Amino acid sequence: MNIKTALSTKENVDEMVSDIAGQLEFFDAEMVLFFASSVYDPQSVSKKMQDSFPMARVLGCTTAGEIGCGKMLDGSAVAMAFTGQAVKDAKIEVVEDPRDEKAIRAAFASFESYFKVPMSEMDPSKYVGIILVDGLSGAEEGLMELIGDLTNVTFIGGSAGDDLKFSATHLYANGKSYKNGVILALLQPGVEFTFIKTQSFRNLDKTLEVTKANEEKREVLEFNGKPAAVAYAEAIGTTVEEAPKHFMHNPVGLVIEDEPYVRSPQQFKGDSMVFYCGVMEGMELSLLESTDIIGDTKKAIARAREEMGGLSAIVNFNCILRTLELKQKNLTKEYGELFSGVQAIGFSTYGEQYIGHINQTATMLAFK
Amino acid sequence: MAGKIRQMIDSIINQRAKDNPMLERVIKTKLILKGINPAKFTLQSDDDPVVIGKLEKMMQELK
Numbered sequence: 001m002n003i004k005t006a007l008s009t010k011e012n013v014d015e016m017v018s019d020i021a022g023q024l025e026f027f028d029a030e031m032v033l034f035f036a037s038s039v040y041d042p043q044s045v046s047k048k049m050q051d052s053f054p055m056a057r058v059l060g061c062t063t064a065g066e067i068g069c070g071k072m073l074d075g076s077a078v079a080m081a082f083t084g085q086a087v088k089d090a091k092i093e094v095v096e097d098p099r100d101e102k103a104i105r106a107a108f109a110s111f112e113s114y115f116k117v118p119m120s121e122m123d124p125s126k127y128v129g130i131i132l133v134d135g136l137s138g139a140e141e142g143l144m145e146l147i148g149d150l151t152n153v154t155f156i157g158g159s160a161g162d163d164l165k166f167s168a169t170h171l172y173a174n175g176k177s178y179k180n181g182v183i184l185a186l187l188q189p190g191v192e193f194t195f196i197k198t199q200s201f202r203n204l205d206k207t208l209e210v211t212k213a214n215e216e217k218r219e220v221l222e223f224n225g226k227p228a229a230v231a232y233a234e235a236i237g238t239t240v241e242e243a244p245k246h247f248m249h250n251p252v253g254l255v256i257e258d259e260p261y262v263r264s265p266q267q268f269k270g271d272s273m274v275f276y277c278g279v280m281e282g283m284e285l286s287l288l289e290s291t292d293i294i295g296d297t298k299k300a301i302a303r304a305r306e307e308m309g310g311l312s313a314i315v316n317f318n319c320i321l322r323t324l325e326l327k328q329k330n331l332t333k334e335y336g337e338l339f340s341g342v343q344a345i346g347f348s349t350y351g352e353q354y355i356g357h358i359n360q361t362a363t364m365l366a367f368k
Numbered sequence: 369m370a371g372k373i374r375q376m377i378d379s380i381i382n383q384r385a386k387d388n389p390m391l392e393r394v395i396k397t398k399l400i401l402k403g404i405n406p407a408k409f410t411l412q413s414d415d416d417p418v419v420i421g422k423l424e425k426m427m428q429e430l431k
Contacts, residue, residue: 145398146429150429152391154394257393280403355394355401356397356401
């Protein structure tokens, strides 16, 4: 076994770290990725995890719920350890301001220097990036756009959570804790890997074109030349007053080759509409309707397994809005069980990253 | 003037995807997420300076 997971529900940070370390004892970890509830003191959890795996590269972040060992949990911690066979090499860079383009470029220069390959030439079938970003930064779109311009290597990940307190999220790397930053980890896996992007929506074939937006604030002022709130409510077939009740069930999406890149509404602000994700003038968004998260996720995992001819581990960045829907429908047990046959960890995120920044989606890194 | 955007899009896709269909799809997706839908631009499309600016930045990053 080259990838092994651990889960702890101990409430005390020392006990939790010791529990995780105990489960991974005698496992020759080259890298440890962990996701921990914000109930654990962020100042000490990173150091204690690093101290427990002194020979490994250790990274992680706070969550809005955890996934591990076939369960969906709150107030716990999950970890995934990789041997040198699973991850031949890795370089972790921390950028303390995700809007700092110069610092992102410096991180990429560091990757180039470490792996001795220009990022623009790096083979995306041999390298993969993990991105963990402050979930309250609102900086994900620009960050993903820049990363996408700099390399063909896929960076997949999630925006850190804080158990729905929306107060502060934390990133962990090399024994330190960071706020308002981004962790970029470039991995050279020793096993085959692929990506899973799954969201459970069908396209209602109603187009809402962004005709006026405040892109910086993720705010749409007008759809189809009408006040955004009015146009959205009309598309749903309801009133502006009732429309917010449909936000979770009916988000909108940029549909590319039948694949929606979901933009979830957050609130009406007067006649305008604020989203959890970037929207640009000229974008043609489709109204979506939620379907079956369990069934769709199961199929997506099966497809990945078939594509690679096997699947041993998954890192799941699962949108908090999906988690809330699963909780509302009493389906968290069923969702957790989808991952029981493999080594899997994940967390409920404040945003998902895969090619760009998206909402109401699960982005997963899967290993053969 | 017209058609510059289409030419730039084709150049970016060719340069980056190097005939790899999977990469071609990813690059098209990146463009659409930037607000530039390749399907909407032909050799007759007007040279919108905002779109050209975004594409120039993308080309610059590759060098």
